Amino acid sequence: MPELTYREAVRDALATAMRDDDDVFIMGEDIAEMGGSMGVTQGMLAEFGPERVRNTPISEMALAGTAIGAAMQGMRPVAEIMYEDFMTLAAEQVVNQAAKVRYMSGGQITVPVVFRTQGGAGWSPGAQHAQQLEAWFVHIPGLKVVFASTPEDVRGLLWSSIYDDNPVVFFEHRTLYPIKGNVPPKNAAGQIEPIPIGVARVHREGEDVTVIATGRLVHESLKAAEEAEQRGVSVEVVDPRTLQPLDEETLVNSVKKTNRAVIAHEAVTRMGFGAEVTSVLQYQAFDWLDAPIERVGAKFAPLPFAPVMEQFVVPHAEDVLQAILRTVGKNGN
Amino acid sequence: MAKVEEKRGTLGKGELKDVLREMLLIRRFEEKVEERFRAGELPGFLHVAIGQEACAVGVCRALEDGDVISSTHRAHAHTLAKGTHPNELMAELYGKTEGCSHGYGGSMHLYDVQHGNMGANAVIGGGLPHVTGAALAFQMRGEPRVAVAFFGDGATNIGTFHEALNLAQLWTVPAVFVLEDNKWAESTPEKQHSPIRDLSERAKAFGMKAVKADGQDVEAVFKTTRQALEHARSGKGPVFVHLDTVRFSGHYIGDPQVYRRKDEAKELRATRDPIEILRGRIGVTDDELGELDTEVIEIVDASVDFAKNGTDPAPEDALKNIYA
Numbered sequence A: 001m002p003e004l005t006y007r008e009a010v011r012d013a014l015a016t017a018m019r020d021d022d023d024v025f026i027m028g029e030d031i032a033e034m035g036g037s038m039g040v041t042q043g044m045l046a047e048f049g050p051e052r053v054r055n056t057p058i059s060e061m062a063l064a065g066t067a068i069g070a071a072m073q074g075m076r077p078v079a080e081i082m083y084e085d086f087m088t089l090a091a092e093q094v095v096n097q098a099a100k101v102r103y104m105s106g107g108q109i110t111v112p113v114v115f116r117t118q119g120g121a122g123w124s125p126g127a128q129h130a131q132q133l134e135a136w137f138v139h140i141p142g143l144k145v146v147f148a149s150t151p152e153d154v155r156g157l158l159w160s161s162i163y164d165d166n167p168v169v170f171f172e173h174r175t176l177y178p179i180k181g182n183v184p185p186k187n188a189a190g191q192i193e194p195i196p197i198g199v200a201r202v203h204r205e206g207e208d209v210t211v212i213a214t215g216r217l218v219h220e221s222l223k224a225a226e227e228a229e230q231r232g233v234s235v236e237v238v239d240p241r242t243l244q245p246l247d248e249e250t251l252v253n254s255v256k257k258t259n260r261a262v263i264a265h266e267a268v269t270r271m272g273f274g275a276e277v278t279s280v281l282q283y284q285a286f287d288w289l290d291a292p293i294e295r296v297g298a299k300f301a302p303l304p305f306a307p308v309m310e311q312f313v314v315p316h317a318e319d320v321l322q323a324i325l326r327t328v329g330k331n332g333n
Numbered sequence B: 001m002a003k004v005e006e007k008r009g010t011l012g013k014g015e016l017k018d019v020l021r022e023m024l025l026i027r028r029f030e031e032k033v034e035e036r037f038r039a040g041e042l043p044g045f046l047h048v049a050i051g052q053e054a055c056a057v058g059v060c061r062a063l064e065d066g067d068v069i070s071s072t073h074r075a076h077a078h079t080l081a082k083g084t085h086p087n088e089l090m091a092e093l094y095g096k097t098e099g100c101s102h103g104y105g106g107s108m109h110l111y112d113v114q115h116g117n118m119g120a121n122a123v124i125g126g127g128l129p130h131v132t133g134a135a136l137a138f139q140m141r142g143e144p145r146v147a148v149a150f151f152g153d154g155a156t157n158i159g160t161f162h163e164a165l166n167l168a169q170l171w172t173v174p175a176v177f178v179l180e181d182n183k184w185a186e187s188t189p190e191k192q193h194s195p196i197r198d199l200s201e202r203a204k205a206f207g208m209k210a211v212k213a214d215g216q217d218v219e220a221v222f223k224t225t226r227q228a229l230e231h232a233r234s235g236k237g238p239v240f241v242h243l244d245t246v247r248f249s250g251h252y253i254g255d256p257q258v259y260r261r262k263d264e265a266k267e268l269r270a271t272r273d274p275i276e277i278l279r280g281r282i283g284v285t286d287d288e289l290g291e292l293d294t295e296v297i298e299i300v301d302a303s304v305d306f307a308k309n310g311t312d313p314a315p316e317d318a319l320k321n322i323y324a
Helices: A006-020 A044-048 A060-072 A084-104 A134-138 A151-162 A216-230 A248-258 A273-284 A307-313 A317-327 B013-038 B053-062 B076-081 B086-093 B128-141 B153-157 B159-170 B200-204 B218-233 B264-272 B274-282 B286-308 B315-319
Strands: A003-005 A024-028 A053-055 A076-081 A114-119 A144-147 A168-173 A180-182 A201-204 A209-213 A235-239 A242-244 A261-268 A294-298 B068-070 B147-152 B175-181 B209-214 B239-244
Touching: A003 A006, A003 A151, A006 A024, A006 A044, A006 A151, A006 A180, A024 A060, A044 A053, A060 A076, A060 A084, A060 B128, A060 B159, A076 A084, A084 A114, A084 A134, A084 A168, A114 A151, A134 A144, A134 A168, A134 A242, A134 A261, A134 A273, A144 A151, A151 A168, A151 A180, A201 A216, A209 A216, A209 A248, A209 A317, A216 A235, A216 A261, A216 A317, A235 A248, A248 A273, A261 A273, A261 A317, A273 A294, A294 A317, B013 B053, B013 B076, B013 B086, B013 B218, B013 B274, B013 B286, B053 B076, B053 B147, B053 B175, B053 B218, B053 B274, B068 B128, B076 B086, B086 B286, B128 B147, B128 B159, B128 B175, B147 B153, B153 B159, B153 B175, B159 B175, B159 B200, B175 B218, B200 B209, B200 B239, B209 B218, B218 B239, B218 B274
Parallel strands: A024 A053, A024 A076, A076 A114, A114 A168, A144 A168, A209 A235, A209 A261, A261 A294, B068 B147, B147 B175, B175 B239, B209 B239
Antiparallel strands: A003 A180, A144 A242, A201 A235
8 A cells, every 4th residue: 555645645636637637627826836835736737737737826716716617617627725714715706606506507507626725723824824614614505525634535535526526625734734644556547546525434443432523633533542542431533524415324323332422623613513513413312422512622712823822722632532531421630 | 610700790781680689679578577576476686787788689699609608697688698598588587497597596697508608696796707717618628619708897896807807818718808887886886986987997907908899889799799709719818898888777676776867867768779779770660670579579478478387496496406
């Protein structure tokens, strides 16, 4: 099994699709010569040329909207929105246009576009370069929303997203780009094994508590699960991977087994993605629950600059561990 | 697309009577829409393009098969001119499954992919980047097609206008941006919404070729659009077509137009009616016009019958077409 970083895995999905299919191309700010602000598209200009690796002006509305227009005419563009924070600038096109064109046209038009974006704290950029805004987009009918946490998942899910006939908002986490992981070999035609959209992944099986985590918090939760194990608590860690559609069955079945749930994400807890998951679990697994569902996320504050404040605002493995221990009635300390 | 060469730069004499008939059909259609809305039969929020018929017809007549348009909230005229049958348009306004958007869109979201209509848009300027994108797709695939955006003067103030035109010019995509300059952004006159009087200057700021025509003169609109399309199709880049037009009606049906001088629309109707201008020029008599009128009124009345006899969607159809 080849080993790739998360960054290489994203690039491999893009490049493999572009070798496979002339309709696939990428566009975004600084993605050509510079190779993207996160280095994801490095080397792609040399392989594919400026026609298919398109640097755009700093114009998120046009970047998103042009990708939508090309998709409406049968191309499969992947638009890179440099930071999730800038999705707010593209939001009109993503929310009012991409998500609704198929619907408003009564099914005449498909919009097979992917909006790749990334965010995440841990490097003190302050309040406008590291937000986690996935909850904004899971609220919009017509969009699919993916948030992958490992090299294997990010590659297989990006491949599926490119070939999905719906608009997909594809979240990556900044701090995950350097992590390494094995990915399955490609098939004889050089294609990537797709990971279906809408299927969760159980990272670790356990008996006492289910932790449902996304993005960086998957890794924090796995650390917390190791620590909990030392204290005699067996933890199952599940990553939904796609937030819309949501694999409710896997999440609910896990909680029916463990009878306790913790939901962990880096985004602000209040009104976050975890609130919806909590609702799904309490409704479908009410009689199985032995403890209130715990949520772990950022405190209700913009991301601050000073590193000590930033570390305080966003959740870490220790926060997940404490939540796990609360669900089993153990005092964390 | 051999038709590109065959199609002349100007409308032939025989064609002009058909152009007159088409403008008259749109006029009577819009008047019927007003009437049926006031009778309480049409749901939603409707905007008619009475007075602007020459823009829609002149531009759409100039297009080739395969060219696509993107329209605005004031979309009925563009949609009819691009080839959607009046029955399908009227059925959409009645919310019927036979409608051009199958009841999912309504007046401000008219689509007809088969006829090259990429959709009307209820967000001002919302469709402009789609036109840049569609034109990019044509360019990348080497297809001799042009994407055309309709928008009003109000849209020249929104970010998508500037971003989409800038990108279109930067990438020299085959797009034509048609400004229907009726001097009103809803109720706000142009002098209150724009610090410059000549909105073509905005396109020129991006280095884009800009041309102008009297939007009430359908022949001028056609001729100017042909030139713009030829420029775009030949790979020389997008063109901004600035049409000077007038809105006889209010912003929406039922608009009391408290912001407008009472006699203004009446005066404009007397001097700048595109139908009267063409009819005078080609010498169509009152009798001949009456015959055309009878003919198009029949079509419009039939579209109302068609729509009323159409099929209501099932309520739960609302949950279809969300995902492919």
